Amino acid sequence: MAAEQSLDGQSAIVTGASSGIGEATAHALAEDGANVALAARREERLESIAADLDDAHGVDTLVAPTNVRDEDAVDALVEETVDAFGGLDLLVNNVGVVAGDSVDDLTTEAYRTMMEVNVDGYFFATRAALPHLRESSGTLVFIGSFAGQYPRPFNPVYAATKWWVRGFAKSVSADAGEDDVAVTTINPAEVRSEFASETGESFEDRFDEGAVSEPAEIADAVRFAAKQDPSMVSELDLYRRDKLTFF
Numbered sequence: 001m002a003a004e005q006s007l008d009g010q011s012a013i014v015t016g017a018s019s020g021i022g023e024a025t026a027h028a029l030a031e032d033g034a035n036v037a038l039a040a041r042r043e044e045r046l047e048s049i050a051a052d053l054d055d056a057h058g059v060d061t062l063v064a065p066t067n068v069r070d071e072d073a074v075d076a077l078v079e080e081t082v083d084a085f086g087g088l089d090l091l092v093n094n095v096g097v098v099a100g101d102s103v104d105d106l107t108t109e110a111y112r113t114m115m116e117v118n119v120d121g122y123f124f125a126t127r128a129a130l131p132h133l134r135e136s137s138g139t140l141v142f143i144g145s146f147a148g149q150y151p152r153p154f155n156p157v158y159a160a161t162k163w164w165v166r167g168f169a170k171s172v173s174a175d176a177g178e179d180d181v182a183v184t185t186i187n188p189a190e191v192r193s194e195f196a197s198e199t200g201e202s203f204e205d206r207f208d209e210g211a212v213s214e215p216a217e218i219a220d221a222v223r224f225a226a227k228q229d230p231s232m233v234s235e236l237d238l239y240r241r242d243k244l245t246f247f
């Protein structure tokens, strides 16, 4: 049996596909021939990324404007993808936001934003995708975080959403593994994307090129995970080299 499967002609959904890690992941998967459904709220960006994927790789794309806080919209995303591509082989639960900082000052609105996007959004998409992934012996990738692995002194609610993601992923794996579904969690540390740090400054503005990970590096890890067969990557940490020295 092959140690890696081809992604050529496979059907993938990437949430949070309009920027950063999600956009880079859509490119990496399409480069290997996967048809990709692009989900996020900013439709114009998704249209432009879909056009780039089509030009560069000739794959089929589905532009799926979706707010992952809305379970009906997430159900529709999965159903439209299955209809368009004839099934589902890969779900990349990547969408994620950070809001506010310390618990003392965190508004209820900021708390709910993080919980509904980072937790509910992953649950809705996983619930809708699992029957299809069981059918295809597919792969479920979760983007966790260093923040979900070690205690740290800022934004405990964001960190807790990422601890939840890792716990959820492991238990989904325990449940769906016997149906031949692969479940992977990828934990980046800082990545140069539009993602905002605790100061509100985006990581692409805060860090110079070469200082921390690039979205394409995380995308390569997603692609690597998606190709493993018959084994799976259970968890993969991608940190800058001095991360454990200074965190």
Ligand SMILES: NC(=O)c1ccc[n+]([C@@H]2O[C@H](COP(=O)([O-])OP(=O)(O)OC[C@H]3O[C@@H](n4cnc5c(N)ncnc54)[C@H](OP(=O)(O)O)[C@@H]3O)[C@@H](O)[C@H]2O)c1
Binding pocket: 015, 016, 017, 018, 019, 020, 021, 022, 039, 040, 041, 042, 043, 066, 067, 068, 069, 094, 095, 096, 097, 117, 143, 144, 145, 146, 187, 188, 189, 190, 191, 192, 193, 194, 195, 196, 203, 215
């Ligand atoms: N950057 C880092 O340092 C870092 C480190 C560790 C883990 N992560 C994790 O990596 C993942 C991707 O982050 P990133 O760095 O690529 O950040 P990013 O560039 O800010 O991307 C976030 C994506 O989520 C989408 N999004 C936000 N709210 C949404 C909603 N309600 N419904 C649908 N889509 C929504 C955004 O698109 P729209 O605005 O168009 O909806 C965007 O495509 C997140 O889970 C994040 O927690 C990031």
